[in-house]
Amino acid sequence: MNIVVCVKQVPDTATERKLRSDDKTLDRDAADGVVNELDEYAVEEALRLKEAHGGEVTVLSMGPARATETIRKALAMGADKAVHLHDDALHGSDALGTSYAVSQALKKIGFDLVILGSESTDARTGMLAAMLAERLGAPQLTLASKVEVEGTAIRVERITDYGYDKVEASLPAVVSVVEKINEPRYPSFKGIMAAKKKPVETLGIADADIAADQVGLANSWSEVVDFAAAPPRAAGTVIKDEGDGGARAAEFLASKKFI
Numbered sequence: 001m002n003i004v005v006c007v008k009q010v011p012d013t014a015t016e017r018k019l020r021s022d023d024k025t026l027d028r029d030a031a032d033g034v035v036n037e038l039d040e041y042a043v044e045e046a047l048r049l050k051e052a053h054g055g056e057v058t059v060l061s062m063g064p065a066r067a068t069e070t071i072r073k074a075l076a077m078g079a080d081k082a083v084h085l086h087d088d089a090l091h092g093s094d095a096l097g098t099s100y101a102v103s104q105a106l107k108k109i110g111f112d113l114v115i116l117g118s119e120s121t122d123a124r125t126g127m128l129a130a131m132l133a134e135r136l137g138a139p140q141l142t143l144a145s146k147v148e149v150e151g152t153a154i155r156v157e158r159i160t161d162y163g164y165d166k167v168e169a170s171l172p173a174v175v176s177v178v179e180k181i182n183e184p185r186y187p188s189f190k191g192i193m194a195a196k197k198k199p200v201e202t203l204g205i206a207d208a209d210i211a212a213d214q215v216g217l218a219n220s221w222s223e224v225v226d227f228a229a230a231p232p233r234a235a236g237t238v239i240k241d242e243g244d245g246g247a248r249a250a251e252f253l254a255s256k257k258f259i
Contacts (some may be wrong), residue, residue, distance in 0.1 A: 001055035001149065001171075003046045004109055005079065006116035006128070007039040009063050009070035013121055023217055024224040025092045026122060028064060035070045036119025039216035040077075041177050044184040045147055046115050047078045053149055056080045058109060062090060062102055068200065075195035076187030083109055087204040092217025095123070098200060099131030101215050105208045106136060111172055113154065118143055118176040139169035145180040 010019045011031035020027045046057045050253040061067050062085040070083045085105045093101060102153060114136075119126035133140030142145075145164060147156035154173050158165045159180070187195070205212060213219055238250050253259045 001049065001053050002058070002110060002112045003049060003055060003060045004060050004106060004111040004114050005042050005046045005074065006114065006132075007059055007061045007070055007074050008036040008117075008122075009033045009044065009061065009067045010036045010120055010122040014166050016057045017122070018229075019100070019224065019227050023092060024227060025217065028066070030115055033066055033069060035073050036117055036120045036122075038119060038121075038177065038179060039074075040117075040184040041179055041181055042115040042117050043074050043079060044182045047185070049147065049149060051112070055112070058083060058111075060085065060102065060105060060109065062086070062098060062105070064091075071200055072195050073187060075198045075200075076191040077185055078191060079198075081198055082200045084200055084202045086202055087227065088211075089212050089216050090210075092220060093215045094220035094222045095125045095127050095131065097215040097219060099128055099135055101205070101208070101210050102128070103132050103135035105203055106207050108203070113149070113171060114138070114174045115147075116174075116176050118178050127176050130132070133174040136172075136174065140175075141167055141173060142176045143170055144175050144177045147175060147177070147181070167205045185192050185229075196256050200203050251256065 011028065012034045015031040017031050018027050019025065050057050057079040059071055059079045059082040065086060068084060071084055075082055083105060085101060112130060116129055129142050130140050136190050139156065141156040143159045144156040145159050148155045152171045154167060154171055155168045156175060158167050159178055166258055237252060239245055239252065
């Protein structure tokens with residue numbers, strides 16, 4: 001089974017994130033880049049499916065040059081090879097442009113199953129899996145907490161507000177996963193060393209037959225038109241207990257309508 005896992009490098013949530021003043025896109029150089037957390041669950045699930053059914057796991061990431069750090073981590077976890085979709089023309093692509101570019105790369109790579117996290121921690125649109133499925137003409141099975149493959153059939157338990165649905169489709173398919181699906185493995189030292197020798201193919205937009213007028217900031221259907229820095233946090237209220245601390249704390253909470 002040929003499994004492709006889409007992974008994204010996102011700003012570390014522990015560091016300050018901000019937008020660029022020139023084009024109002026995310027300033028990726030201002031924060032440390034890490035693997036999108038939910039994509040790590042997608043990598044783990046792909047590796048488990050490979051261990052159960054054989055085949056190959058390919059990592060696909062669209063992003064700037066530094067996205068190779070994310071790719072190498074996925075390779076260190078156990079993926080076999082990677083494709084880096086990297087081209088300046090892709091900068092600023094919105095969800096529609098990104099789904100178009102990634103789908104074109106997937107058509108070039110070929111796949112039986114595409115797995116990705118249900119959303120990223122930067123944009124949090126959560127729409128990429130559905131958009132990819134539509135563009136690829138493949139079934140979409142989103143918010144999966146359990147995945148089973150038997151022959152050409154794929155069965156998923158899909159998280160809902162009332163529990164979960166069991167859904168089934170035929171491969172090839174697109175699956176997005178939630179954090180309840182597994183526990184991602186840590187890359188071993190052996191895996192980290194092996195990842196340095198695994199093949200990483202870089203594709204530009206011409207290599208993946210991506211039309212330049214369908215991607216990039218100038219061709220996005222959504223844009224950030226303005227932004228402002230969050231106001232500095234005001235100093236908190238300190239209540240010293242002089243025998244009436246409890247009552248004063250209650251009065252303060254009541255004044256804020258917390259109680």
